[in-house]
Amino acid sequence: MARHSSTVSVTLKLLLLLFLFRFSFSEIIFEERFEDGWQSRWVKSDWKRSEGKAGSFKHTPGKWHGDPDDKGVQTSGDAKHFAMSAKIPEFTNKNRTLVLQYSIRLEQDIECGGGYIKLLSGFVNQKKFGGDTPYSLMFGPDICGTQTKKLHVILSYQGQNYPLKKELECETDKLTHFYTFILRPDASYSILIDNRERDSGSMYTDWDILPPRKIKDVNAKKPADWDDREYIEDPNAKKPEGYDSIPKEIPDPKAKEPDNWDEEEDGIWRAPKIPNPKYKGPWKPKKIKNPNYKGKWKIPYIDNPEFEDDPDLYVLKPIKYVGIEVWQVKAGSVFDNVLICDEPEYAKQVVDEVLANREVEKEAFEEAEKVRKAREEEHPRDYMDDYHDEL
Numbered sequence: 001m002a003r004h005s006s007t008v009s010v011t012l013k014l015l016l017l018l019f020l021f022r023f024s025f026s027e028i029i030f031e032e033r034f035e036d037g038w039q040s041r042w043v044k045s046d047w048k049r050s051e052g053k054a055g056s057f058k059h060t061p062g063k064w065h066g067d068p069d070d071k072g073v074q075t076s077g078d079a080k081h082f083a084m085s086a087k088i089p090e091f092t093n094k095n096r097t098l099v100l101q102y103s104i105r106l107e108q109d110i111e112c113g114g115g116y117i118k119l120l121s122g123f124v125n126q127k128k129f130g131g132d133t134p135y136s137l138m139f140g141p142d143i144c145g146t147q148t149k150k151l152h153v154i155l156s157y158q159g160q161n162y163p164l165k166k167e168l169e170c171e172t173d174k175l176t177h178f179y180t181f182i183l184r185p186d187a188s189y190s191i192l193i194d195n196r197e198r199d200s201g202s203m204y205t206d207w208d209i210l211p212p213r214k215i216k217d218v219n220a221k222k223p224a225d226w227d228d229r230e231y232i233e234d235p236n237a238k239k240p241e242g243y244d245s246i247p248k249e250i251p252d253p254k255a256k257e258p259d260n261w262d263e264e265e266d267g268i269w270r271a272p273k274i275p276n277p278k279y280k281g282p283w284k285p286k287k288i289k290n291p292n293y294k295g296k297w298k299i300p301y302i303d304n305p306e307f308e309d310d311p312d313l314y315v316l317k318p319i320k321y322v323g324i325e326v327w328q329v330k331a332g333s334v335f336d337n338v339l340i341c342d343e344p345e346y347a348k349q350v351v352d353e354v355l356a357n358r359e360v361e362k363e364a365f366e367e368a369e370k371v372r373k374a375r376e377e378e379h380p381r382d383y384m385d386d387y388h389d390e391l
Helices: 002-024 344-355 358-378 380-390
Strands: 028-032 042-044 056-060 072-076 080-091 098-106 112-114 117-121 137-144 148-157 160-163 176-183 188-193 196-202 214-216 231-233 249-251 273-275 287-289 301-303 319-328 333-341
Touching: 028 080, 056 080, 072 080, 072 319, 080 333, 098 117, 098 137, 098 344, 117 333, 137 176, 148 188, 176 333, 176 344, 319 333, 333 344
Parallel strands: none
Antiparallel strands: 028 333, 042 080, 056 072, 072 333, 080 319, 098 176, 098 333, 112 137, 112 319, 117 137, 117 319, 137 148, 148 160, 176 188, 188 196, 214 301, 231 287, 249 273
């Protein structure tokens, strides 16, 4: 028994060493939990302020949460633009995996607005950071009414922005959700929401950045001897003798001459006709599988002469800033847990850690909803005024 315990102990130690060894070569480029001192790292932009259209950010855990000490930054002020950014250690994702992750809780009925973040390259005047500032990556939800629930993934390549071609939906409830984007050196990517993969693919196919590697051969023609008939008539089948003499209809054997039938006045009584159950329609040979069937012919693909590979397709311009820049009809979104790293496993741990309090957050939300509905029923106008004053 002692020997078995010793073996288990050694195995656990080896696994721990492997785990630590793996993370020793990973890098956390930037992580923001919005704890004390966060304002020294973030610069609030004056974009739209002179026009009276700039909103502000509140440092708060929000109205409902899983941990009162876990604060984020919440948009404040309806029908406003919100922009702030943090300078981070410059890095490149060349030959390494890029992980961008953050959490957001839409406490408000947003009606229309964004909830995404951006990675920025080059020099950025952070006090003027806004919607027209070039970015290398934009990622996150964009909601408008009941129709638009889009999850954006927009990549910049050679100065032009390219949106993900797939239509992905974001979460729209009022609980905390984590959005994770992973981009690898082979140009493959994964998109996760709350650690569950929502989509994956390749930059080569899911963004219209480069022409496709293969295209359909417009000059191709189906070969004359191509047999695409899956079934054929049995050449050995023979029509049964007397088949053509079977009538379509026969007299109804159950019919009876009416008692008041008068042959002199009504003529000879004849039973009405009914469909003949033995009649099977015109004879056709039965179908059998075609031994020469080659499948449905498809236009073949050929190499695209306009395709020129870029092995650095996945490489973004060196990243220097991370920013939040959104416009919202109704404010109240809590941004938190911003993470930029090269280790998906670490990002997963962060999500698991925060969402461990999900049930507590749900209960707090449900209680807040009860209070809101009660106040709204008692003083509907006053409640809505108070609600917007809080924001």
